[in-house]
Amino acid sequence: MSAAAEAPTGAAAAEAAPRGFARLLGYLRHNRGTYLLGALATLCYAASFAAVPVLVGWAIQALEQGLSQAEVVRRCALLAAATGARGALRFSSRTLLFNGARQIEYELRNDLFAHLQRLPQSFFQRWRTGDLMSRCINDLASVRLMLGPGVLSVVQTPILYLFVIGAMVSLNPLLAGLVLLPYPAFLWIARSFGRSMHRGNLDVQEGLAALGSQLQETISGISVVKTYAMEPAASARFDAANERLFAAQLGLIRVNSAMPAITSMLPAAATWIVLYVGGHLIAEGRMSVAEFFTFAMFIYELTFPTFIMGWVFALVQRGRAALQRIDEVLGTAPSIADRPDVVARGPLRGEIEFRRLSFRYDAGREPALRDVSLHVPAGSVLGIVGPIGAGKTTLASLIPRLLEVPDGQLFLDGVDINRIPLRTLRSSIAMVPQDGFLFSMSLAENVAYGLPSLDRERVIEAATRAQLAKDVAELPHGWETLVGERGIMLSGGQRQRTTLARALALRPSILILDDTLASVDAETEAAIRQELRQVFAGRTVLVISHRIASVCEADRIAVLDDGRLVESGSHLELLARGGLYARLASEQALDDELVEALDHLAGDGTART
């Protein structure tokens, strides 16, 4: 979070985003029609709710007073009609409020997704995918439960109580007063259990997380686990975590089951009072049996909403925590966005200039790049080499502004990169990142990923250049083959060639290749290089590699080491200098030489280029 705070903040960050319940209010206001209707339906429902026990009493009264059977049946018919109306009202209040909650969930999820798409890479490096997903799915579900059943119950229960209390008092104020005595205890129950429920939920969540990371650790270190035959020790660790989770779950179960059990004693106590006091009143002739029925019915009808309140209490607790977790994502300002001072302009020509650029990922960490100054003329090819961790990828990621670039240190076509609209910037640049990430789409769709539509011609042209076209025929469904995580497994080389084709299809003015051909075999690499030479014409190209062979043909080569630009120049110049580049070159020449010698020895040297 600190990096985002550190980085130059855009205009979006300046306006304070509403948090927590305030944020929800915005969505509620948005859907106020639904919610007002829902509230109205709930109000009517509450009225019909209170009417039913009164009507039962009324029917019993007819019986008690010895009225005609027809009158009893008439009153019962009215009762049946009332329950019918009550059912219809309940249906509408539930559908209205629950659909309202779903609508808000929908809007909130859209906004979350849109927000995620605006966040910089540094955010995704800090947050685990699983964590973000659980916020978009599970936490949102908790918020929705709070808004659906939660709001329903919060709105409904007090109204129900008001109606019921009103009806009871008008029937028999003394008994009403006595019957309602136990109910305030609910507040105490909810408070004390709410806290332990919250605690129990947290314990279980932590237990699950600990168990998950234990398993994750075993899998990540599976070669060590196996070769050191440490399965028993690893199992013991897992078992310990498993037992802790089990204990936490039992604890939660106890709290969760105790609360309804204790809550059920409230109506029990109320009925007890009705039975004892009401019984005496009836015996003394001061109360009718019909009233007794009405009171008993009222108590019964209140049982369910009271129960639910306990559950709703937990829902709101959970919903609030979930909202906070969602806020953590939504509250992260997109540190890479167009600023008010952007300069509208056409496509970039491709001139790149770093002016004493320094960059660090996190305030507390060592800078990944220090004081780099470098000028790349439009249309030229720059090679970037250096050991692993030298800052090559960081340097390249700054150009499409995947990372936050400090003001006044990186210029494209002479304009500060932070003043170029992101759209213009990124539509002029194509980058092939190291990890050959493909989406779960057809191969053709993947190659056309950056194009406005699936343009077959361009797809095939790009794929041919990337030496991908020849593989297509061998795939089960040709161009339509589903690739990516849910599709078939392409080989490392095929993936890299697909990502290369994806970039080439864009025909960008700046092309960045980040160690793109590492998994491609030598023969294909040579063919691709041949093609690239044509592609490179007229474009600014950055080729990042730890292999000298991949960069030696570049117009200029920048050598990075530990975040610093240590040397730059052409291949021959750098060799002559005898610095880091020359050393890397000789080490790699050694490797190449070895392969050549071995090829010769193995007798198939002629087959290779």
Add this chain to the structure above:
Amino acid sequence: MSGPARAQDSLHEEEALGKAYDARLMARLWRWVAPYRWQVVATLLLTAPLFLLELAPAWIVKSGLDRVQRDGAAGEPGMGWLDRLFDPPGSIDGLAWLAGLYLLAMAGNATLQFVHTVLMARTGQSAMRDLRRDVYQHIQGLHLGFFDRYPVGRLVTRATNDVENVSEMFSAGIVALVTDVLKMIGFAVVLFLVDARLALVAFLVVPVLAVCAVLFRARIRAAFRLIRVRIARINAMIQESVTGMKIVQLFRREARNQRDFEALNAAHRDAWSQSIRYDAALFAVVEVANGISIAVIVGYGASLVSGGAMTIGTLYVFIDWMRRFFLPLRDLSAKYSVMQSAMASCERIFQILDTAPAIQDRERPVDRARPVSTPEAPPRRAGGDRPGEIVFDRVWFAYQGEDWVLRDFSLRVAPGERAALVGATGAGKTSVIKLLARLYEPTRGCIRLDGVDLREIPQRELRRRIAMVLQDVFLFSGSIAWNIALGRPDVDRRAVVRAARMVEAHRIIERLPQGFDSELRERGGDLSAGQRQLLSFARAIAHGGDLLILDEATSSVDAETELLVQRGLHALLAERTAIVIAHRLSTIQDVDTIHVLHKGRCVESGSHAELLARRGAYWRLYRLQFEHAAPALAAG
């Protein structure tokens, strides 16, 4: 969106998500519940007293009502003996006595309900704890190749979320369903016993309700299936977009992505709106049915009461029990969805459990008397027939299909011999050592240790003999000492310290604030590559295997650590049969034999001197390396 693969994919998805009850899965699940069957029996038996305690309160109220009415009311109803059961002893006020009984019954009910729920959930959780343990054991036993293909995150989900879903079934699904059905039958029976005529009339609404339930069931099932498929798509899209956000942003796909996402999201919302409608309708129908049944009871009951065939108290009993009869029907669809997700999770868990480990011990491994190496005394390098002979006999190996990594590869390492593997990246060196540790198995050919095929040796026994040091040192969360001993009981603190001393890692360790007890931060993220190397050397020494497998790290380290690493390596190589993937000249000079690998074949073998004399590939390599690297090494 129209690829044939995609269509097949979603079809499968729906099939897996549709079922709410699968007898085959349930039968399999019983294996984990069986140890707790007595708890299950106890839970079911508890239903009986629980049921009685649910019946009692209404009857007590009835007794009270009848009592206060008795003076005026005509005749005693047929079930007077039951009322007499609640008669107060002696001269206690009848109403006070009944009210006390009522409170007692309710308290008993609440207590029993609590015990019942806890017992039920405890049974489920115990079974799930065992299931989790078995899933873990199974995953741990799978061969390495499995993990190349199966993402870690998904495995973690199986052991956590999926097991949680199944456990929900115990607390809110099947068991609750069975108890509910038993109770409903119970209420129906007692209602008929109390008054068959009134019961018959009151239950008139039930057939209507049953028809509604059947009608709704199919729709609710379809709706839930749709929901599950759609939430799965949302899940997949978020996951993919977050993982590939760099590409999304680089290729400016945000707007299109947002459109696609909103479409999925809207489809999900609409699927829910269907389900909400059915759910609310079911809820309302149950409530209306209940209300109508009350109206019918009062209407018809009134004629019975005025005819003297029934007391007004019985009316109360009917109303109360009828309501309890309807109660379980209200959250039927919630239970349905719990069952559905439990079944889907079950299926996924069993898929993992059904993945047979590709590498397994033979039923009855060849029993060979073998001097067991202990951490204290690794076998001496002395006689001719000491163990440790390694033979690769015409081994072919591919990780996938026919992409051969090793082709007809043969190699012999004599006991006590130290062999180096040399070759370019991708020559197959790493595969050789992975095969030797039997993390993978050869596709063709065989590997023998002391004349015995590796497949005949129990994995545990084989690996206890191997000390392996990999390039990328994996450290576990825990202390330094734990990371050296790796939880093995026979490697005590003394052995750990001695091992660390032998490779001179103790200097670095003792510099840490808590020495050997220092907890590693983020799995050793605060240690340098060299320090991690030394720790792994100590680990290898402490475990005392007589076969050393070492993949030397290439990463450059600072001068001081470099010296320590070289000395540690020397200590490690002493007195062991070793196969080393060498990257340093100094290491190569430390070994007896050098094997040059190229494209999965061994192209040259011999001692340093022999190979130099042969003037082949090694000779060229050596000359080049010496010329180029000598200054660099000298500087180090």
